[in-house]
Amino acid sequence: MTIQWFPGHMAKARREVTEKLKLVDIIIELIDARIPYSSRNPMIDEIIQHKPRLVLLNKADMADREATKKWIRHFADKGVRAIAINAQAGEGLKQITAASHEILKEKFDRLKAKGVKPRAIRAMIVGIPNVGKSTLINRLAKRNIAKTGNTPGVTKAQQWIKVGKEMELLDTPGILWPKFEDQVVGKKLAITGAIKDTLLNLHDLALYGLKFLEEKYPDRLQERFKLTALPEDPVELFEHIGRLRGALGGGGLVDYDKVAELVVREIRSEKFGPLTFEWPEEGLAE
Numbered sequence: 001m002t003i004q005w006f007p008g009h010m011a012k013a014r015r016e017v018t019e020k021l022k023l024v025d026i027i028i029e030l031i032d033a034r035i036p037y038s039s040r041n042p043m044i045d046e047i048i049q050h051k052p053r054l055v056l057l058n059k060a061d062m063a064d065r066e067a068t069k070k071w072i073r074h075f076a077d078k079g080v081r082a083i084a085i086n087a088q089a090g091e092g093l094k095q096i097t098a099a100s101h102e103i104l105k106e107k108f109d110r111l112k113a114k115g116v117k118p119r120a121i122r123a124m125i126v127g128i129p130n131v132g133k134s135t136l137i138n139r140l141a142k143r144n145i146a147k148t149g150n151t152p153g154v155t156k157a158q159q160w161i162k163v164g165k166e167m168e169l170l171d172t173p174g175i176l177w178p179k180f181e182d183q184v185v186g187k188k189l190a191i192t193g194a195i196k197d198t199l200l201n202l203h204d205l206a207l208y209g210l211k212f213l214e215e216k217y218p219d220r221l222q223e224r225f226k227l228t229a230l231p232e233d234p235v236e237l238f239e240h241i242g243r244l245r246g247a248l249g250g251g252g253l254v255d256y257d258k259v260a261e262l263v264v265r266e267i268r269s270e271k272f273g274p275l276t277f278e279w280p281e282e283g284l285a286e
């Protein structure tokens, strides 16, 4: 689903998350393992304040394992617990309750010392659109609950979903807006499919993807497009791919639109294997 984010929507989304903060012990922040920086809401720290949090690197099946390990260490260095999961296949989900327990241990021990009866941990999932919030909620609930495509601003009665005996989850996730200002962030969101019907020029996006592959995964690029060498000129690369794949138009000329479409589609559908588009050592501004 695509949401056009206007200032009013952002204020409303923020307000909704802020209100629900009071109901929960912990925030489960869902991000995309392929773009852990770009898939975070730009104001997340400000919004959730000092509320304990667990970061889930979702879609880890589509990300570079090495990068995911590094990101987990990177978060740990900042004192934030992060876990890699695949919400679609239900992988890594057992760790969620265990990690939440650890994060909240002190708080719950304090309550216990005060004589408060032990209770389940209350949690809420937050994240930008398309990061996998509904998929995860359904997985954790073991049934179909969250409608994919909740729009911020549409309030309904809160319900709690039991996740085993030890956790309760708000049935509606907090949907927060993505980063917009930075063009490269926009490209990363588009190339991973977080923004589908992209306003970005498809040629630009394909070029970005090819350049990224050339820099980070040159072997995979060469292999897939049967390249003996990587051409300097992107036009040459487009020509080569077009002829190889028969992406031709009138007069047998290479159709650049078709090539761009093909490149973006193949990157999104993992034809180049699992890819991570940003690494912690790049020192992206936090």
Ligand SMILES: Nc1nc2c(ncn2[C@@H]2O[C@H](COP(=O)(O)OP(=O)(O)OP(=O)(O)O)[C@@H](O)[C@H]2O)c(=O)[nH]1
Binding pocket: 001, 058, 059, 060, 061, 062, 085, 086, 087, 088, 089, 127, 128, 129, 130, 131, 132, 133, 134, 135, 136, 147, 148, 149, 150, 175
């Ligand atoms: N490969 C892979 N795909 C996933 C994973 N989690 C979710 N997806 C897919 O990502 C897409 C978006 O998932 P949703 O659960 O609808 O995302 P959402 O965050 O609820 O999206 P909004 O409702 O727009 O806020 C769907 O096509 C899911 O099947 C995962 O771990 N791995």
